Amino acid sequence: MSGLQATRMRLDKWLWAARFYKTRAQAMEAINGGHVRLNGQRAKPGAALQIGDQITVRKPSLRFELTVQALSQRRGPANVAQQLYKEHAESIVRRETEQAARKEQARLNPRPKRKPDKRERRKIIRFVNKYDQESS
Template identity: 50%
Template sequence: MNQKSVRLDKWLWAARFFKTRALAAAAISGGKVRVDGTRAKPARALNVGSQLQITKGALRYDVMVCALSEQRGPASQAQTLYTETEESKAQRVLQKDQQRLASLYTPRPDQRPDKQDRRRLLKHRGKG
């Protein structure tokens, strides 16, 4: 862990933000990861002290790189590679609470539709 720089996609994989390097590289190429506020490429050299903005789905992580690693280790070791800002943590908690509340108001039927209900649904959708 005493390296000067490491590839961005390798670090994201080692820090367990993505399950594979290919997923990490795809997210970086798609603009979901920013280094110090600018878009980056998967081979970008990452240094200690860099600020990352990682977007995964609806969640956004703002982290600072504390250590470098090219090897994927246990989750406890991966958490030592970065520190997340307090604003980022608070924002993620708020988003999760909003999703939880929204799911409470989503209408759900009491039972599965029977044959007659399924035909009515198909006709309503224009497929039957």
């Protein structure tokens, strides 16, 4: 089984080949943690995946709903990996809406332009320690 000729393959290996996770170990951890569903059910990393299966992948603040279009034993370039699945239209709209909301939230809560320097860090530490002592 090489390239795109496979008819069945492991779920963790497909998630790795489709570039949802950098390593198979990360894919296995996500599956075992319940962040990946196969045809609406929790699955094991070694679950047999076929063309046409429905997969839901939850990553921090992102959710992908996919249909498997092809199987690949190899991890190739991103443009090849994107041909392995088709994301549902509702999933794309929901994900883009959530990303826009996160960007708007970040715009409303700006970050400092730079890290505190050594003197400022010491002041922060003193303040926090003083507050901790008063509340105890």
